[in-house]
Amino acid sequence: xxxxxxxxxxxxxxxxxxxxxxxxxxxELTDALGLARARFAAEVERLTAQGLVEVxxxxxxxGGRRSSLLRIAGQVRFGAVAxxxxxxxxxxxxxxxxxxxxxxxxxxxxxxxxxVVGRIVELLGKLRAEAGLSRLTGVGVALPAPVAVRxxxxxxxPALPGWHHFPVRDAIAAELGCPVQVDNDANVMALGELHxxxxxxxxxxxxxxxxxxxxxxLVLGGSLYRGATSGAGDIGHLRLTDDGPLCVCGNNGCLxxxxxxxxxxxxALAAVQAGRSAELGARLAEAGTLTMADVAQAATxxxxxxxxxxxxxxxxxxxVLVGLVSFxxxxxxxxxxAAPGIGPILLAEIRGVVYRRSTPLATGSMPxxxxxxxxxxxxxxxxxxxxxxxxxxx
Amino acid sequence: xxxxxxxxxxxxxxxxxxxxxxxxxxxELTDALGLARARFAAEVERLTAQGLVEVxxxxxxxGGRRSSLLRIAGQVRFGAVAxxxxxxxxxxxxxxxxxxxxxxxxxxxxxxxxxVVGRIVELLGKLRAEAGLSRLTGVGVALPAPVAVRxxxxxxxPALPGWHHFPVRDAIAAELGCPVQVDNDANVMALGELHxxxxxxxxxxxxxxxxxxxxxxLVLGGSLYRGATSGAGDIGHLRLTDDGPLCVCGNNGCLxxxxxxxxxxxxALAAVQAGRSAELGARLAEAGTLTMADVAQAATxxxxxxxxxxxxxxxxxxxVLVGLVSFxxxxxxxxxxAAPGIGPILLAEIRGVVYRRSTPLATGSMPxxxxxxxxxxxxxxxxxxxxxxxxxxx
Numbered sequence: 001x002x003x004x005x006x007x008x009x010x011x012x013x014x015x016x017x018x019x020x021x022x023x024x025x026x027x028e029l030t031d032a033l034g035l036a037r038a039r040f041a042a043e044v045e046r047l048t049a050q051g052l053v054e055v056x057x058x059x060x061x062x063g064g065r066r067s068s069l070l071r072i073a074g075q076v077r078f079g080a081v082a083x084x085x086x087x088x089x090x091x092x093x094x095x096x097x098x099x100x101x102x103x104x105x106x107x108x109x110x111x112x113x114x115x116v117v118g119r120i121v122e123l124l125g126k127l128r129a130e131a132g133l134s135r136l137t138g139v140g141v142a143l144p145a146p147v148a149v150r151x152x153x154x155x156x157x158p159a160l161p162g163w164h165h166f167p168v169r170d171a172i173a174a175e176l177g178c179p180v181q182v183d184n185d186a187n188v189m190a191l192g193e194l195h196x197x198x199x200x201x202x203x204x205x206x207x208x209x210x211x212x213x214x215x216x217x218l219v220l221g222g223s224l225y226r227g228a229t230s231g232a233g234d235i236g237h238l239r240l241t242d243d244g245p246l247c248v249c250g251n252n253g254c255l256x257x258x259x260x261x262x263x264x265x266x267x268a269l270a271a272v273q274a275g276r277s278a279e280l281g282a283r284l285a286e287a288g289t290l291t292m293a294d295v296a297q298a299a300t301x302x303x304x305x306x307x308x309x310x311x312x313x314x315x316x317x318x319x320v321l322v323g324l325v326s327f328x329x330x331x332x333x334x335x336x337x338a339a340p341g342i343g344p345i346l347l348a349e350i351r352g353v354v355y356r357r358s359t360p361l362a363t364g365s366m367p368x369x370x371x372x373x374x375x376x377x378x379x380x381x382x383x384x385x386x387x388x389x390x391x392x393x394x
Numbered sequence: 395x396x397x398x399x400x401x402x403x404x405x406x407x408x409x410x411x412x413x414x415x416x417x418x419x420x421x422e423l424t425d426a427l428g429l430a431r432a433r434f435a436a437e438v439e440r441l442t443a444q445g446l447v448e449v450x451x452x453x454x455x456x457g458g459r460r461s462s463l464l465r466i467a468g469q470v471r472f473g474a475v476a477x478x479x480x481x482x483x484x485x486x487x488x489x490x491x492x493x494x495x496x497x498x499x500x501x502x503x504x505x506x507x508x509x510v511v512g513r514i515v516e517l518l519g520k521l522r523a524e525a526g527l528s529r530l531t532g533v534g535v536a537l538p539a540p541v542a543v544r545x546x547x548x549x550x551x552p553a554l555p556g557w558h559h560f561p562v563r564d565a566i567a568a569e570l571g572c573p574v575q576v577d578n579d580a581n582v583m584a585l586g587e588l589h590x591x592x593x594x595x596x597x598x599x600x601x602x603x604x605x606x607x608x609x610x611x612l613v614l615g616g617s618l619y620r621g622a623t624s625g626a627g628d629i630g631h632l633r634l635t636d637d638g639p640l641c642v643c644g645n646n647g648c649l650x651x652x653x654x655x656x657x658x659x660x661x662a663l664a665a666v667q668a669g670r671s672a673e674l675g676a677r678l679a680e681a682g683t684l685t686m687a688d689v690a691q692a693a694t695x696x697x698x699x700x701x702x703x704x705x706x707x708x709x710x711x712x713x714v715l716v717g718l719v720s721f722x723x724x725x726x727x728x729x730x731x732a733a734p735g736i737g738p739i740l741l742a743e744i745r746g747v748v749y750r751r752s753t754p755l756a757t758g759s760m761p762x763x764x765x766x767x768x769x770x771x772x773x774x775x776x777x778x779x780x781x782x783x784x785x786x787x788x
Contacts, residue, residue: 202622324718
């Protein structure tokens, strides 16, 4: 396959500037890159010839020197894929990683990696055809699993039976003929925050992903930190106790077995059986089952038992966060992935535990906030993931 | 004061190469820096004129091209200072950070920062005079305290009453007329490991410092990571419980109040009072007091109660480490600062907890080892700390 991309570090920096800050004038860009004007013009010419950069129009006058606005070319289009345990989201973004079109559908990941990869390729093909594109510039994929990034495949994924070492990256790349990059969903969502969320303003932050799986993404010095074996932030299967509730991974007492969606629902069912919540009981009777959405609606509707269940989970999360925050000293903690509506209850409890138990130097001025990206964090992050690769010097 | 130092990034890289790897030939260095020969020769000439680099002799022949060995000049001498709560260590190192001479004495940090700084200046002056030097190239200082590195002063240090915001860096620099850099002792010891210990072979590691104060130093991508407010790794006053033992910081239930030397000694005294250790009882009767060294000697001598005290502390450390390791995914954990002899007991217990409770991707191939630098970690690290500043491009 023919790959396009920057030929040197200056071209790479130029592309990333345009991706992150939008259209800018030649004058501003020349200054920002610290290049001589002739050299700058030559690099822009090469990027234009490659179809990566284009003129967006005249720049506002700065007196005397005329300049034009440059931007990432309109033919640069990234595919973004967020695989959840029960849902598949696929999107197309432009070169600034704005979502242009999107398809979502229910998905049971237990159908196995071949079927899921097939569906990803189909949906991306559909979006590509609708947009009239002959190819995608690159595709980023978020998986609800520990991912060996260099191999592009999941490693011992508790929630994805049958996916161990499946070559997700290479399988998609072979079908689509473009660069593909795969990473763990919490890492990808942290990248989304870095690009388009609250994290934009911070060089060092901790992104805590809640939901059916729990994980962290760490941004250090403006870049995602993956650790020695790309396992950094994998706190979901941290064992809090040796004899706690059974976890999906087969062990007992994991953080996720206490605070993941399934754990909260399990406790909600127990509360109904013990006659402690008429509201949850009514929902169970009506639907024949309970989900995290039921618990969240009951909690936001004022049901004391549902609220207590949410707070119990949040307290444990807070206790784990205390250690992480003291250890890593982030500028901010951003929390995403919580069920709709329960953010405020979660946040109050987590803040209480973290601020009470942490050291003053670590948390004196550290905010803990909810993500404002909703479910776009994964898609924007997936586009960012692959664009970091495509916009890197060869 | 007149400062010497590199004038550009290439000179800085050359100095760091010579500091970290020792004398190397012009040919090797030219290749390593990727510079043209004329440019390389010019940079070396400027560094030689500044008294930072010198010729060490002829290089081994590589056939044809004659070359000479270069090294950091003999007049480059760093001062290294490690302040403990009960002890002061001061040393002189060469440009490769090898300790050339050293003075140690008991010190009670509660005499206050002015007196301690005065003593540091006296001892450095003595070492400098003995070596016949007119000035030091720079001085690095490790403090048993959280340090705001940019300000060069401790922040709310639990173990250093009266030191809050005292300008340690500027006070020493004013006396000695050379660059001074101050940091937390666990961070500095991690730098020592990175330069001369097991950490040399790893880009990402966690250094756990035990002793009277407990802390961590994090090396990420080959550099010390300090966090948003230089508080990264400050886990000593992480609160494990709300109602645990009283800590020196005034709170209850801090990690240090469970596992620091004072905590172990407190439990040892309780064990003697309960008649649970004849060995510790005999030591108390003989000396009128118990120290961590007594507990360590009793434990290594086979006293079951002393061993259990060491294991109890190690278990709590292990439980905290489990979270840190899952979160940060280091390539290796290096443990230093333990009382002589008890390393193996500590290590067995910590490994047991960490390997049992952590996720496979994070700890599958992660060693946990004892530091092999003994008490040199702090001094080598202090020299490294200031040399990183002196050997940086202006």
